[in-house]
Amino acid sequence: MASMPSIKSREIRIAPEVPINRTLRFWEGLDEGRVYASKCKGCGQLRFPPVADCPSCLSQEIEWVDISGEAEIETFTHVVAKPESFKQDRAYTIAIGKLKEGVKVLAWLVGFKMTDVKIGMKARLTARTTPEGTSTYQFVPP
Amino acid sequence: MKKVAIIGAGNSKFGNRNDVNVSELAFESVKPSLEDAELRARDIEYLALGTTGAGALYEEILPAVVVAEYCGFTEAGLIRCEAACASGSAAFFTAYSAIASGKVDLAIALGVEKMRQVDTSTTMEWMGRAGYYFWEFHNFGLTFPAYYALYANAHMAKYGTTEEDLALVAVKNHKYGLKNPIAHLQKEITLDDVMSSMVIASPLKLLDCCPITDGSASLILASEERVRDLGIDTPVWVAGIGYSSGTANLSRRQDYVGLEASVLAARRACRAAGITIDHIDLAEVHDCFTIAEIIAYEDIGLCKKGEGARLIREGQTEIGGKIPVNIDGGLKAKGHPIGTTGCSMIYELTKQLREEADERSRQVPLRKYVGLAHNVGGTGHYCYVTILKR
Numbered sequence: 385m386a387s388m389p390s391i392k393s394r395e396i397r398i399a400p401e402v403p404i405n406r407t408l409r410f411w412e413g414l415d416e417g418r419v420y421a422s423k424c425k426g427c428g429q430l431r432f433p434p435v436a437d438c439p440s441c442l443s444q445e446i447e448w449v450d451i452s453g454e455a456e457i458e459t460f461t462h463v464v465a466k467p468e469s470f471k472q473d474r475a476y477t478i479a480i481g482k483l484k485e486g487v488k489v490l491a492w493l494v495g496f497k498m499t500d501v502k503i504g505m506k507a508r509l510t511a512r513t514t515p516e517g518t519s520t521y522q523f524v525p526p
Numbered sequence: 527m528k529k530v531a532i533i534g535a536g537n538s539k540f541g542n543r544n545d546v547n548v549s550e551l552a553f554e555s556v557k558p559s560l561e562d563a564e565l566r567a568r569d570i571e572y573l574a575l576g577t578t579g580a581g582a583l584y585e586e587i588l589p590a591v592v593v594a595e596y597c598g599f600t601e602a603g604l605i606r607c608e609a610a611c612a613s614g615s616a617a618f619f620t621a622y623s624a625i626a627s628g629k630v631d632l633a634i635a636l637g638v639e640k641m642r643q644v645d646t647s648t649t650m651e652w653m654g655r656a657g658y659y660f661w662e663f664h665n666f667g668l669t670f671p672a673y674y675a676l677y678a679n680a681h682m683a684k685y686g687t688t689e690e691d692l693a694l695v696a697v698k699n700h701k702y703g704l705k706n707p708i709a710h711l712q713k714e715i716t717l718d719d720v721m722s723s724m725v726i727a728s729p730l731k732l733l734d735c736c737p738i739t740d741g742s743a744s745l746i747l748a749s750e751e752r753v754r755d756l757g758i759d760t761p762v763w764v765a766g767i768g769y770s771s772g773t774a775n776l777s778r779r780q781d782y783v784g785l786e787a788s789v790l791a792a793r794r795a796c797r798a799a800g801i802t803i804d805h806i807d808l809a810e811v812h813d814c815f816t817i818a819e820i821i822a823y824e825d826i827g828l829c830k831k832g833e834g835a836r837l838i839r840e841g842q843t844e845i846g847g848k849i850p851v852n853i854d855g856g857l858k859a860k861g862h863p864i865g866t867t868g869c870s871m872i873y874e875l876t877k878q879l880r881e882e883a884d885e886r887s888r889q890v891p892l893r894k895y896v897g898l899a900h901n902v903g904g905t906g907h908y909c910y911v912t913i914l915k916r
């Protein structure tokens with residue numbers, strides 16, 4: 385930040401409201417303890433994160449598939465230097481896992497000893513509600 | 527398509543530049559580039575500006591307009607280009623296209639970035655959002671180092687690349703940064719310095735990461751007719767540009783050991799230039815993190831997949847090696863003012879191809895007078911590869 389002479393700009397607070405109307409079932413599912421992927425009714429493609437529209441066949445009709453949660457970790461990192469809005473969180477582990485169904489998921493990995501986290505290990509994807517009431521999902525020990 | 531050449535190049539001092547505002551910083555590279563081309567701002571018909579921090583990292587939300595007025599380009603065609611960390615190359619491509627298409631004869635590609643007017647954790651926040659905010663940042667707080675750390679761990683697991691290999695990239699780039707007067711970090715470092723620096727996102731440590739840097743770079747481009755009319759003695763020609771992109775969600779990528787966008791962009795650039803990769807005398811590659819340089823060696827074809835670490839271990843990417851890479855210090859030591867980087871890579875190639883490297887020991891010996899700039903936006907979200915030939 386400035387140690388040189390400067391004038392502070394006017395402050396602006398930005399927190400856009402992101403519509404979830406078309407993927408609402410996904411978010412409701414998380415609150416019920418389920419993680420859904422979207423499946424295109426036109427071409428059958430399974431997608432995660434879920435999408436309401438299919439870029440392959442242009443169909444706008446999807447169904448929701450309850451996924452098994454069985455995953456294999458493809459990569460991970462322990463994040464020490466955190467961004468401003470995660471400052472209150474403890475250091476966290478981000479992982480990408482490939483689900484049995486073939487789709488991949490990026491999420492926090494919790495419940496493992498840090499030194500035990502390895503590429504190729506098994507984990508389970510579960511729904512989670514944070515203490516602040518945010519619906520999300522995470523990898524946990526199988 | 528018309529032939530296009532670079533006829534003027536300028537680069538500001540990189541670093542913590544809170545002594546100047548965004549327009550003043552842009553002026554620092556515009557002035558030498560116009561003087562180099564012996565032109566005035568009003569001669570320029572089209573301006574493409576690469577910058578990403580508008581309204582977020584710095585105060586202006588229409589920086590192209592503000593900078594153009596300040597530097598005397600008002601009335602020229604004007605656009606701001608955003609391709610994350612490849613915005614400078616996207617601006618270069620835009621200015622190049624304006625001339626190649628025959629629309630204009632003189633254009634400027636300008637990159638400017640101010641990253642240090644807000645605190646570090648706010649910068650980390652904005653950079654972390656530079657992927658798919660909603661699916662990968664909102665709940666999971668990815669940071670820019672964390673994105674590349676995911677690639678580093680995967681590359682290490684698959685190919686046996688080590689943390690020491692990564693550190694060697696930092697050591698090399700700092701060595702050359704010390705010889706580059708515009709570089710942000712002017713300090714030689716050792717393997718131990720890197721290995722003992724603080725972990726940012728495992729396995730990446732502080733000295734595996736590029737610094738947070740302010741800076742600008744400017745390139746004046748001209749059509750072949752104008753090069754002749756102006757009597758330019760050492761035009762550096764744009765031989766070919768290639769581009770590609772990758773998925774916003776990292777979870778939709780095939781693997782985490784390479785960037786498909788880089789592979790495609792490099793292949794397309796070589797095809798456009800009518801060369802193979804072994805024709806180039808030197809390369810600027812996108813080393814925002816040490817792992818990114820190793821992956822870039824493999825993706826653009828300087829070596830086979832999985833052999834990038836060997837190239838750095840053997841010193842093959844230093845002057846005197848098989849192919850010198852990032853002889854200006856790279857993003858790692860010169861600094862990475864996001865939207866400026868592409869233009870600054872091309873600035874370095876231009877100086878090298880004209881055999882005007884500021885310090886002679888930093889001049890790469892040239893055989894074919896061909897250089898390549900590989901500029902990645904985000905984590906393989908965008909990629910531009912630009913090939914120049916004198």
Ligand SMILES: [Zn+2]
Nearest residue numbers: 424427438441
């Ligand atoms: Zn479909």
